[in-house]
Amino acid sequence: MTYQKIAPHETFEIHEILTFKNVCATKASAMVRFVKDEELRTLLEEDFTTGQEHIKELQELLRSSQLLERTDELTH
Amino acid sequence: MNYEKKPINAIKKPMSNDYLEIENSDGMPGLVDSTIALNFLLTAKSGIRNCAVALTEIADPEARTEVRKMLNVAIDLHAEISNLMMKKGWFHPYQVSEQFKLDKMSAQAALQIANMQLFPGDTSRLGTFATPNY
């Protein structure tokens, strides 16, 4: 069974995660400027880079949401 | 074996206690199995969440490794159960309206079963177990 389109409830979950990830990445980029400790700096920068990659993947998933099409069919 | 989930005949008529009649038990296997599968799926969900929560609270490396393994096993189990349920037609994540219809039907059937007098009044079964001290 292969579905190209992701289900409505999956869309909501991915939306939640994407929102969270956006905030995290933004915060990391803002915070990293005030960190003097090398190690914490690296951790935050790493998190920022992987975070951006993850955000791209999540965007890709959202683009394949069923909800972008036949909305009328889903409600009833 | 593949069967649709459909209402049990006996509970089409409200409060019928003739559920032991063979003709009334039509649809019973599908209803029983789908309910158990749903319970199983909900348990698998909690399993994933419980492991994740525990993982964020544990610092000991050995315990972390083990709980992480359990988390992966739990995710695989969840995948298997949901695939099985989709295959059997008990779970329709891609057709929400279908899923809602099914949920309503199950709830209705469950309500009627809950209303039945299924067991004898006294279920203590004293004397049938080797527990003389009770």
Added chain:
Amino acid sequence: MGFIQDMIGMGDMTEQVIATDFLISAKTGVINYAMAISETATPEVRDILRRQLDVAIDTHEKVTSYMMKNGYYHVKDPQEQIRVDNQAAETVLAIPKP
């Protein structure tokens, strides 16, 4: 930016606040991913979320050990943890009303 400027004035506390915030985010991230995975039905979604969950768990692990190393987080010494918590609380209470 006022808030950040105030934080900079707190000296060593800045790093602690940022690290703690990072730890809380990492924790929330792991749980969020687990929640989302427990709702998935599409294999691709599960695969992607699972890979991201692995990264989130690794991040959480790194931040935890960083915090333990730097004395912000004491798993095995509740007395010390309470002391650190109190110190942080006092610093926060000393912040003037904006």
Added chain:
Amino acid sequence: MVKLEKIYKEVYVVQDFALHETMELHELLNFKTVCMTTSKMIQGVVFDQELKALLEKDVQQSMQSVNVLQGLLGKTQPH
């Protein structure tokens, strides 16, 4: 206060784990125990054989998990 903290340390700080870690492991152990029991018992009720096989798989995996958790908890001995 000092006395209380001393008691806390003596009673609850276990050998290898912190108290809250032990509590999390106990939580998991209870969950697994209940799952294992339920999955075992319910096998007698299901009709579908694939579902039954999956339930048995869960029982086997839970048995492993319970053993592992017991091992981990065995490391923690309150003084």
